[in-house]
Amino acid sequence: MSRTVARSWTRRITVRVLAAGVAVAGLATLDRPESSAPLSAEPAAVSTSQTGVTPPPMGWASWNSFFSSIDHNVIKQQADALVSSGMAAAGYKYVNLDDGWWQGQRDANGDIVVDENLWPGGMKVIADYIHSKGLKVGIYTDAGQNGCGYYYPTTRPKAPNTGMEGHYQQDLETFQRWGFDYVKIDFCGGREERLDQETTYKQIGTANEAASAVTGRKLVLSFCEWGSGLPWNWAPGYGDLWRTSVDILQKDETPQLTKMYYNFDEALHPAAQHTGYYNDPDMLMVGVSGLTAARNRLHMSLWSIAGAPLLAGNNVATMSAETRDILTNPEVLAVNQDPRGLQGVKVAEDTRGLQVYGKVLSGTGKRAVMLFNRTGSAANITVRWADLGLTSASATVRNAWTRTDAGSFETSYTTSVPANDAVLLTVSGTEASGSTYEDTTTATTPTFSNITASTAGTKLVDITYANGSSTARKATIQVNGQYKYVVAFPPTGSATTYRTVSLLAHLAKGANTVRFAAVSGSTTPDIDALRVQAIPGTDGAALVGAASDRCVDIDKNAHINGTKPQLWDCSGGRNQTFQQNSRGELVVYGDKCLDAVDDDKGDKVAIWDCHGGANQKWTVHSDGTITDLNGNCLDASGSATANGTQLIRWQCKGQANQKWTLR
Template structure:
């Protein structure tokens, strides 16, 4: 599974994908020697949530009935080949290695969800509907077991074995502004984009403004859980060291769901820290490339106003 997970991670480029244009994490190894049925279902779940090309790598003439049933599961294939052509994005990781990925499907209020447990022990993973961009009550279906699990409010907790995934279909009502919108965050004063210097993925790298270029270090997802994530959900905008004072650096850090990684986006364009109440601010009202982003008491300056593209 290590190679499968590595390929899955390497192909996470959601802004590059659309109907007719797909990221390819390589061929499937479903049904090949040494790969269990559970591993095969996890593998295909990850490719389906990615909307990836499905190229069978096993011997089709000699494959077992189990392998045939996995490769031919119509519900899973429908998720992979959904007409919107979206790639799923990571929307939550409350504990390291326990991840939730969400893919927006055609038809409104529909999400394919993978609860992925990368750890060495079985775990209960909670799928919060707000993180999926859904409001209120939603119905949940276990795709591989073809079982309707009923309707719940706020979320659903699923038990996931070690190194495996559970594939769910969640159907509810779209929450305005939710659903894993991916795009640039543009400063009103500067016209430049919220950017991570040199595409760094190192925890503690401070955010800055830079000429908009559409690259992954400028593509942000505002989740239903009020996080601003980048790199396909790999990192979140974070108030360094849980800081709540003026001048606290706005950095990237592993997403953890804590209050210093939660933000409200106001109708006025201000982005406020839930924990601090302070606003994202281009330091000193500067507009040059490389101007660093900090938290500062909310005022009336255009250097604190942003638009989510």
């Protein structure tokens, strides 16, 4: 893959680095464009006033209960029930029509023709009705010529031409004029036509902006290509949310715990989720027949710690009070809807299957914690404050489901968690120190050089900025040679009022470079300072080849089992950070083990779900070799050193291509 870095600066300026925002700790250099406009004022240090970002969408979607059998009566009934049940008051605002609303007819101008037997008066009428309830409304389409109902008909015969290909801006304008607020864009037609996911969805994002310029309305864009095009690398800022995995529930399928776990795992891409952009593990199964109350609570805990969109899929009009209470628990929803907009990350797994996830919340010293028992037996699980980026001082613990205080605890907290269940907590402690890198120049999109990390891992980054306009502005951020992400910067009230937004970034051990750049078509905010703080439970190390000085890399942040590691220029990405645990495993992404593939050839290496097998055990030796249990060495194939060189297992020969440094 290409990781080319654009270099547009022309001069270098030395500025202060403030440790924990107070004391001078050292020097950092900032690279600046010459053409930056001067500012009337700059803050003395990083702001501590956090800006709330757009939270993950909450609402209801038709597919999991009604599939293609939707019409105005079904949708009105569910909208009414959202209000009467109290779900709307709890935050479930969207009523989303999925596949089946349209039968694919267009008029001579190419405009959508609606079946008024299903939708009397047309789609604007149903949108107006939902808006009259104080709710918002969403609709469905496909990036290709045909929607999923054409290839996989359910409850209605397949209808051709239900996609938007060839009509991107036209259909988006139509949806906006009808009054819709949200659109889910599937990829069944796109897949059949072999469209490129990134190119196609970026075209749709551009068409949406053009449509908004005509109508004055905006649509939330939900990209639904099931993670096939690795959207966590490119979707933020082009879409508002993007699916990261397959459908969690299909027609005539009973909800499965294994699928719930899989979709949760596949959605954890913390660097992509920030400032109102969200990884989407799919709609909720809560209240769908086949899940117990305990499983429904587990489902909500997983989606809440992940900061995932919450789109209920049950029949709201017939749900039980128990289901309603699970869906509307205010403290669980507060974890999901936290204004900082970040994703939880795994910070510990001392024993296989007993996992700890931490999510940075708004405020100071605030965390959500999920103690997740994926095993078949009840077990004690411990969360350590230090793993979360807190000091070891006393912290208070509260159970989000029972809405009761557990008390104050020094250093850590331990509790029993039932088999295949989770305990969701909020923790209030003392924030650990961080380092602040301040820009005192007049540039708006700076490059911060020499951002120093003592360990490789995921870090909390607070960005101080000013945006005096009435709408959000955008800029890209890039750490070292990693992917660029679009970041949204909401208004701060004036051009001299500075606030912060937060994101999670993956840094290498040692010096790192963080670059901001303008986004085409958007006025840039004034970015003034960064505060960087470790989340120690995510710390790991890069595996650096002695011959190549390149890192073991999982190409394009791919997460699928069987992906083969390669050599690539070291950038500190999560796809290059491995944790060596007491079980002899080398773990990437928190859940994938370096795996000696068991096949006839016997030399392959890949990543795979960690399962405790002998083929996932490795020994790191003092001479730099890394061997499997058969004594074979981790080897850069053919003694090659170039980017893209695949790794294999080979007879140990003491050569440099078989020696590695954990950095």
